[in-house]
Amino acid sequence: MTMNYDDKTSIAVEDLGKSFTLHMQGATHIPVLSDVSFTVEAGDCVVLDGPSGAGKSSLMRCLYANYLPQQGQVLIRHDGELVDITHAAPRTVLDIRRRSLGYVSQFLRVIPRVPTVELVMEPLLALGIAEETARERAGTILARLRIPERMWHLPPGTFSGGEQQRVNIARVMVVDYPALLLDEPTASLDADNRQTVVELVTEACARGAAIVGIFHDAAVREALATRTMTITPSDKVAA
Numbered sequence: 001m002t003m004n005y006d007d008k009t010s011i012a013v014e015d016l017g018k019s020f021t022l023h024m025q026g027a028t029h030i031p032v033l034s035d036v037s038f039t040v041e042a043g044d045c046v047v048l049d050g051p052s053g054a055g056k057s058s059l060m061r062c063l064y065a066n067y068l069p070q071q072g073q074v075l076i077r078h079d080g081e082l083v084d085i086t087h088a089a090p091r092t093v094l095d096i097r098r099r100s101l102g103y104v105s106q107f108l109r110v111i112p113r114v115p116t117v118e119l120v121m122e123p124l125l126a127l128g129i130a131e132e133t134a135r136e137r138a139g140t141i142l143a144r145l146r147i148p149e150r151m152w153h154l155p156p157g158t159f160s161g162g163e164q165q166r167v168n169i170a171r172v173m174v175v176d177y178p179a180l181l182l183d184e185p186t187a188s189l190d191a192d193n194r195q196t197v198v199e200l201v202t203e204a205c206a207r208g209a210a211i212v213g214i215f216h217d218a219a220v221r222e223a224l225a226t227r228t229m230t231i232t233p234s235d236k237v238a239a
């Protein structure tokens, strides 16, 4: 049942439950999340905490509708309305992802042969932003994240792990999404780039973005969290 939310609520998670069934292992049942409920308001940065394997990344994937939960719903503010992304039609999910919800995953999914600058411009072009403006904004964020200009025309397939992660971050943070999901964006970054990411996320919060993040670095968590949500491991029962 959908509760009443005020206009500032950007994300509302209601009674979410997710388990996996491993069919190759005699239908082993792995409960991961049960009865997870929380809301994220505009300008909030909710940090997911909890031990390894508790289900933080799985929750993030449910929020982006990469995983389908068996129970509950995830409401995302889209065009002024709270829309249940878990039960939305595929084209609505794509539209929410294009305009309302950005997601920095742990790894860059590289599209072969596409130059870095074009990868970063692409989400802006999809929003109808003119090519020249998109190129300029892509350059600005790549420079902030210390990707040297001589690399912008190269596809990032051969870049280092940290360089690929920064391209991944640039591709999302170049858009002013109203809501953002950040799954360990600073994991393989050096101190300077970690600081840049902290600044980018702080700026996003200040302009009113609603953020859910997983950050293994305690200093990053401390700098960004307006609230912490602890995810407790479900009993991993084999049936």
Ligand SMILES: Nc1ncnc2c1ncn2[C@@H]1O[C@H](COP(=O)(O)OP(=O)(O)OP(=O)(O)O)[C@@H](O)[C@H]1O
Binding pocket: 020, 030, 032, 050, 051, 052, 053, 054, 055, 056, 057, 058, 059
């Ligand atoms: N696609 C999947 N199929 C089966 N089991 C999965 C799948 N994805 C996650 N799991 C299981 O769900 C549990 C939670 O994993 P998840 O990656 O969400 O944890 P986490 O809290 O993000 O851990 P970490 O902090 O180590 O990244 C683990 O036991 C994992 O094996």
